[in-house]
Amino acid sequence: MISVVILGAGNVATHLFKALNDAKKTSVIQCFNRKIDALNSYKNNVDITDDLNQLKEADIYILAVSDDAIASLSQQLPFENRLVVHTSGSVSVYDLDKKHKRGVLYPLQTFSKEVKMDFKNVPICIETVDKKSYPLLKELAVSIGSPTKRVNSDQRKVLHLAAVFVNNFTNQLYRIGHEITESEGAEFDLLKPLILESAKKIQDVSPYMAQTGPAKRNDKKTINKHLKILKNDQHKAIYKLLTTSIQHTHGSKKL
Amino acid sequence: MISVVILGAGNVATHLFKALNDAKKTSVIQCFNRKIDALNSYKNNVDITDDLNQLKEADIYILAVSDDAIASLSQQLPFENRLVVHTSGSVSVYDLDKKHKRGVLYPLQTFSKEVKMDFKNVPICIETVDKKSYPLLKELAVSIGSPTKRVNSDQRKVLHLAAVFVNNFTNQLYRIGHEITESEGAEFDLLKPLILESAKKIQDVSPYMAQTGPAKRNDKKTINKHLKILKNDQHKAIYKLLTTSIQHTHGSKKL
Numbered sequence: 001m002i003s004v005v006i007l008g009a010g011n012v013a014t015h016l017f018k019a020l021n022d023a024k025k026t027s028v029i030q031c032f033n034r035k036i037d038a039l040n041s042y043k044n045n046v047d048i049t050d051d052l053n054q055l056k057e058a059d060i061y062i063l064a065v066s067d068d069a070i071a072s073l074s075q076q077l078p079f080e081n082r083l084v085v086h087t088s089g090s091v092s093v094y095d096l097d098k099k100h101k102r103g104v105l106y107p108l109q110t111f112s113k114e115v116k117m118d119f120k121n122v123p124i125c126i127e128t129v130d131k132k133s134y135p136l137l138k139e140l141a142v143s144i145g146s147p148t149k150r151v152n153s154d155q156r157k158v159l160h161l162a163a164v165f166v167n168n169f170t171n172q173l174y175r176i177g178h179e180i181t182e183s184e185g186a187e188f189d190l191l192k193p194l195i196l197e198s199a200k201k202i203q204d205v206s207p208y209m210a211q212t213g214p215a216k217r218n219d220k221k222t223i224n225k226h227l228k229i230l231k232n233d234q235h236k237a238i239y240k241l242l243t244t245s246i247q248h249t250h251g252s253k254k255l
Numbered sequence: 256m257i258s259v260v261i262l263g264a265g266n267v268a269t270h271l272f273k274a275l276n277d278a279k280k281t282s283v284i285q286c287f288n289r290k291i292d293a294l295n296s297y298k299n300n301v302d303i304t305d306d307l308n309q310l311k312e313a314d315i316y317i318l319a320v321s322d323d324a325i326a327s328l329s330q331q332l333p334f335e336n337r338l339v340v341h342t343s344g345s346v347s348v349y350d351l352d353k354k355h356k357r358g359v360l361y362p363l364q365t366f367s368k369e370v371k372m373d374f375k376n377v378p379i380c381i382e383t384v385d386k387k388s389y390p391l392l393k394e395l396a397v398s399i400g401s402p403t404k405r406v407n408s409d410q411r412k413v414l415h416l417a418a419v420f421v422n423n424f425t426n427q428l429y430r431i432g433h434e435i436t437e438s439e440g441a442e443f444d445l446l447k448p449l450i451l452e453s454a455k456k457i458q459d460v461s462p463y464m465a466q467t468g469p470a471k472r473n474d475k476k477t478i479n480k481h482l483k484i485l486k487n488d489q490h491k492a493i494y495k496l497l498t499t500s501i502q503h504t505h506g507s508k509k510l
């Protein structure tokens with residue numbers, strides 16, 4: 001049985017708590033948060049505390065806190081030589097205090113507090129400073145059903161960056177689609193099956209092969225029609241830049 | 256029984272043929288294409304022709320051809336006063352020759368020739384010049400299980416434009432995610448569950464509510480880290496522009 005203490009009460013902490021608490025091979029023995037009220041919903045299931053000096057001894061301490069809090073929290077932990085990991089995509093593993101055995105468990109997924117997440121669909125990228133810590137972190141991730149991948153710092157950082165492109169930026173394109181359609185009283189809902197299909201297609205086909213549309217075909221007539229419809233200068237700039245990017249990728253236009 | 260002639264042999268024509276051929280209330284009585292070879296796989300199921308003068312009488316003629324071919328093909332049809340529709344998102348319904356009853360059946364979906372499409376997931380936007388043609392087109396769309404929506408020209412055009420944002424441009428962001436990860440030997444496959452989850456989230460939550468990440472939080476530290484990692488100037492420009500767009504939407508930064 002792997003014993004775990006979770007520090008933090010945000011989305012990642014909450015989802016990890018539920019998954020690790022349900023798993024057979026792991027036991028969450030304590031949850032810590034500076035504001036103990038945020039842990040109130042757990043208090044019947046696990047010991048909770050807001051005092052670092054009350055932290056129990058465990059196999060793994062998971063710091064699921066905001067990026068800026070990781071370094072100082074790791075310094076304040078009143079013990080050393082135990083395995084302490086953070087869950088951030090962009091913070092260095094060396095930001096953790098060197099008195100600990102250090103690692104990262106980076107879950108590559110978007111979490112909503114309300115929606116239950118099946119960890120089968122949450123790849124966990126594992127990084128460790130010393131090799132010996134790796135098997136235990138892998139066992140933890142496997143225990144909740146996650147696919148795992150050992151990564152180095154550079155790989156974790158580009159995965160985090162790529163996640164911004166495929167999640168945050170993609171979501172902003174959905175938002176622009178929403179604004180454009182509503183402006184003419186058309187229904188954004190009509191686009192939802194297309195949005196889902198575009199994401200499903202990529203599960204089997206490379207994004208290169210999946211591309212279609214006026215930019216790829218270099219269909220200037222349609223591109224000009226679209227630029228005329230767009231009233232918002234920022235939307236226009238995004239249209240032009242992504243059209244050029246597609247044409248660059250597919251060689252339909254020299255840059 | 257609604258009788259249909261399909262003109263064209265591309266993705267949309269192929270998928271419409273299969274769906275209409277399977278539907279109980281519709282009968283595809285003929286397929287036309289300039290290059291008859293492209294219709295060879297249908298010839299055991301339906302009459303095929305490459306001669307406009309051999310076209311049979313039908314309730315609806317569907318011109319599922321490239322945007323540029325619609326106007327001239329509609330002129331060349333050797334009959335008048337019959338219902339002729341095209342399937343394009345961006346071509347005017349008035350590009351069809353005025354000797355016909357004119358309409359548009361615009362399927363709002365991305366089709367791949369290999370992948371079977373369930374028309375339950377293909378909203379069909381219907382536009383007609385005269386009101387009387389509408390019920391028949393609606394009946395046709397309903398017969399293959401599609402959700403339908405009556406739209407005007409402006410609405411159809413913004414839906415097509417929005418489709419470029421949520422499908423083609425989104426796919427290019429997936430492509431950039433692919434390039435960035437591969438450049439460090441990280442696996443693009445790790446991003447696939449995130450891509451799917453981002454699209455699923457939008458089925459129930461507005462894109463505005465679904466947004467997360469460094470741009471929305473105005474997390475300058477992470478944004479600067481990401482800009483440092485990006486080597487490609489075009490990727491950098493896309494990162495900056497979409498970050499600004501998110502900040503504009505969420506009021507985290509004044510423009």
